[in-house]
Amino acid sequence: MSSPEKRRVAIIGGGAAGFFSAITAAEADPDSQVTIYERGKQLLSKVKISGGGRCNVTHSCFDPAELSKRYPRGSRELRGAFHRFQPQDTIAWFAQRGVTLKTEADGRMFPDTDSSQTIIDCFLKAARTAGVIVRTGTGLNDLTRLEEDTFQLTLSDETTAIADKVCITSGSLKASPITRSIESLGHTIEPLVPSLFSFNIKDSRIEGLAGLSVQNASVKTIPKSPAQVGPVLITHRGLSGPAILRLSAWEARKFEQNSYHLEISINWLGNTSQNQLRDQFASQRSASGKSLVKTRTPEGIPRRLWESLLQAAEIPPDTQWSQLPKDRETGLVNQLTDSRFKVQGKTTNKDEFVTCGGVKLKEIDFRTMESKKVPGLYFAGECLDIDGITGGFNFQAAWTGGHIAGLAMTSD
Structure with missing residues (x-):
């Protein structure tokens, strides 16, 4: 790490996986400088409209083997990951922050307020309390690995930034400007097609x-x-x-x-x-x-x-x-x-738009969500070739990946 004082962690994308990884990292290591870079003006936009505005947070399936069967792509990799962070942990995470989830007859889980704003407010408060820096209207245009094991971020506002750890949580890579950067770093993008x-x-x-x-x-x-x-x-x-x-x-x-x-x-x-x-x-x-x-x-x-x-x-x-x-x-x-x-x-489907395809799963270490090709580069959420069926499963994959990545980026 180039700076002994502060570890610089860059989170690319202010969505579900982005906030979860950022909050996890900042809480695990308060000395780290964790920054979320979000290209759009609105944060957590998918959380906002999920479940008809109620936010289908997760699903009451607590057996990792059974839970992993809900993913057309990523089932094998997530099975191990769910042993580390699964819906029971999600429920506890929100409960610790004052948000109670309720279970409906089909197993879907929502905040008891039936409002996605409850989840958004929880994330914004947790991020603020943990000292996470949030930059909206600032996307990543290019990512370069420097010789001293750091990364240079070329941002959409024509500025640059240096980071020791980078986690890509940009959501679907369909029409994303960072696809070229990911491929230039040696990663393979599985074909991107609609799901759900x-x-x-x-x-x-x-x-x-x-x-x-x-x-x-x-x-x-x-x-x-x-x-x-x-x-x-x-x-x-x-x-x-x-x-x-x-x-x-x-x-x-x-x-x-x-x-x-x-x-x-x-x-x-x-x-x-x-x-x-x-x-x-x-x-x-x-x-x-x-x-x-x-x-x-x-x-x-x-x-x-x-x-x-x-x-x-x-x-x-x-x-x-x-x-x-x-x-x-x-x-x-x-x-x-x-x-x-x-x-x-x-x-x-307006509430559940998901993309099949993304970064090839064999190129990711699911014990840490770190790239096997580029040390210090992590991935979580829909940018990976992971997608679940409807019912809260896509968000659970985001929480799980974000949690594992957040801890791994601040563990050394």
Whole structure:
């Protein structure tokens, strides 16, 4: 270290991972000079809009092995990292600073105020108390490693700064001006493509049904992909909801390679098989054969969607269960358990915009978040090739990476 008096730590990006790493470093070593450089005028902008303005801080999954399964990219690397800092630690971290988190039925965790401003205020206060310097409107244009094991930062305001440790926490590297600097230092950037997006679909079966949702549907891509189960929401543009967003995350590269034109299959009844459904229909015929098919709406299916699927199966409104022809029953079974839709583009989810891709994970030591190629250079957050499904998992990866990096930068 060039300066024995003060260790100079530069954090590039004033978002979730940036603030967490800065606060951790400053609290671990009060003698260090920790500075956050944020290109924009607004700090913690993604925190602000997360969860519809409520901020989905983390998720109540406390087993590192199980937690790591929520990450399409980064699962193996995060498993070890979560043994060092996981959602239980996140809950304790905020509690120590006066912020209580609450758990919803699906495991998502929010501040009990239901306001992201609570989280922002907590970070700003903790940073101020720890002596973190925050410079907004000052981005990093270029990063150079100097011979004396320090870094020169060329900043967007045409000034320069020297740092002993640098942590890149810039969020997505898509269209980022520092990508070239990262690559010039020897790092590989995995291709950057969107993750967590809704599907644009034009189909008569869902036309006019915007706002309806099915809470326990199963969706997968054709010809083959693991199914994602959860709520599916019909929108003006097509389909969204947690199950759709999760599928978009796991199949992000497949969608990009196919220019977001793929076929998907939806089982509106979740995990109900075709044989199970046929048995249910047989019981219905036996119990009340003279009742109309349209009056027996399956559990969890909105009535208007049920009527639309009946129409797609070419079943007239006055059809009784006892009169339902075999071929029409087969058509209805397919509409319920294997509805095929052609995706014709994507719409980025406003609350959960995430990028798949980033700095190659094999080039990072996840025990410290330090570069294996450039000593003194660290990474945390979405600039890495890490992304999670919706539900608080992306923020947890940011907290974990930021915590590990913050401690490592001030440990010697």
